[in-house]
Amino acid sequence: MQKLLLLGDEAIAQAAIDSGISGIYAYPGTPSTEITEYVQRSKDAKEKGIRSSWSTNEKTAMEAALGMSYAGKRTMVCMKHVGLNVAADGFVNSAITGANGGLIVVAADDPSMHSSQNEQDSRFYGKFAMIPILEPSNQQEAYDMVHYGYEISEKYRIPVMMRITTRLAHSRSGVARKEQRSQNEIKLPVNLTQFVLLPSIARKQYKELLTSQEFFDKESHESGNNKYIDGKDKSLGIITSGIAYNYLMENYPERIVPHPVLKITQYPLPVKMIERLANECIKILVIEEGYPIIEEMLKGILSTGPKVKGRLDGTIPRDGELNPNIVGTAMGFKDTMGSNIPPIVRNRPPSLCAGCPHIDSYLDLNAVLADLTKGRVFSDIGCYTLGALPPYESINSCVDMGASITMAKGAADAGLVPSVAVIGDSTFTHSCTYRLLDAVNDKSPITLFILDNATTGMTGGQESAAAGRIEGICLGVGVEKEHLHVINPLKKHHAQNMSIIKQELDYNGVSVIIPRRECVQTLVRKKTEVNV
Ligand SMILES: Cc1ncc(C[n+]2csc(CCOP(=O)(O)OP(=O)(O)O)c2C)c(N)n1
């Protein structure tokens, strides 16, 4: 069968196409974005009619995928780890409704926060929802496990989570493809109340979910995904999860570990395999990317027996991404890997692109706020978050997508007036209509800046869901027409922009200012595309 050189994200996307999905739903977020982009670029996916446009946010993506599953078709929903917080309501309840057509939820975690607000571990959500979790250790496994994931999703009528991390998502390897499978026909659930979570039905379904745990556990032991690799030296037993297996193997150039290794890539945890390791070994080292989930569970499983070492006792750092060096040090090897960074390599802090429209927006805003005490600008996450850094230092918060509006409202309620919110166009449509409604209903004295650069800049320039409709949304929510302004963030309009901003900061209610100018990166890309 054909072999392709694929990123982990691309291997998942290709496997989804080959497994017969009818649609993929996602909101962009590093390191998950490339899964959907791959399907969007795929000629094969286009010919098969696979639906792949961006959703407004992770929650709408999750629910649309659940709807496609209800209709009997296979589907995938992808998000970064913090996106799962947004999708959590539908995600957790989907374990109770169960699936009809195969449903895989891909959660891409970002240990060390290369491009994220935190390094939360999505396995907690999978465990919380009580669904099977797959955690591939390499690109081939990611490809194969998508096929397997759809099989068990349909066999047990349950959504399946695939948890990946940045390093796997963004590194390449050869992947052998399997035979393509055709898409499912529309087939409604046999039980038409399966998706009706009225308490009387939900109680029954929840019992079914609990009963299913036994089967999920059996799968974890028998699927072949979890492997017990024996070793002669029982002074130590090692448990790895997902990509951490590779970091261990890189410490053994011959790829032979003298100790028994339990390689975990599927959950629920295979308790019998763990017990075998505990019975045979004197100590256990747990190497897992993210939170010490397995390590903490071991403390429950093994009330007596070998000493467990890992992130909790400091053998491995409690936070941050793993690498072969960290793992080697935990194994007691001398740190011999890698070389020092040559002095010519300078640290290059992130900054807004030259000519970025956000620069002029911040210069306008800073000039107006110059006479007031600092610390009154609430923001969100996007390219514009870089406005927190010198030389602008314009914003004072970035918590979660959309929090700018509601934090500004809360601060205004507390008496911090004027109170300003700054948000990007994509973040605004992601989750702000209802937040703006809160402010309008309370006539909160806030001024909202929606920095409309006509794209989702930070994640690579995907289209923005409400392009051309932002004013309509604001008016629809109840913002007064005379307090809604579109300005052009350019130096030549500085004086005029300042006067509009001043006027609205003085208004005792909700005002919205939309600085509108396209991101220079997408502009350049469009021009280059035209020239080709
Ligand atoms: C819940 C969640 N989903 C996705 C992301 C990834 N992400 C960070 S900023 C951003 C959108 C930025 O677009 P926009 O608001 O238009 O601002 P721009 O970057 O264009 O300035 C996305 C999708 C995230 N941080 N959190």
Ligand code: SF4
């Ligand atoms: S990518 Fe676009 S929005 Fe982001 S900093 Fe560059 S110009 Fe500004």
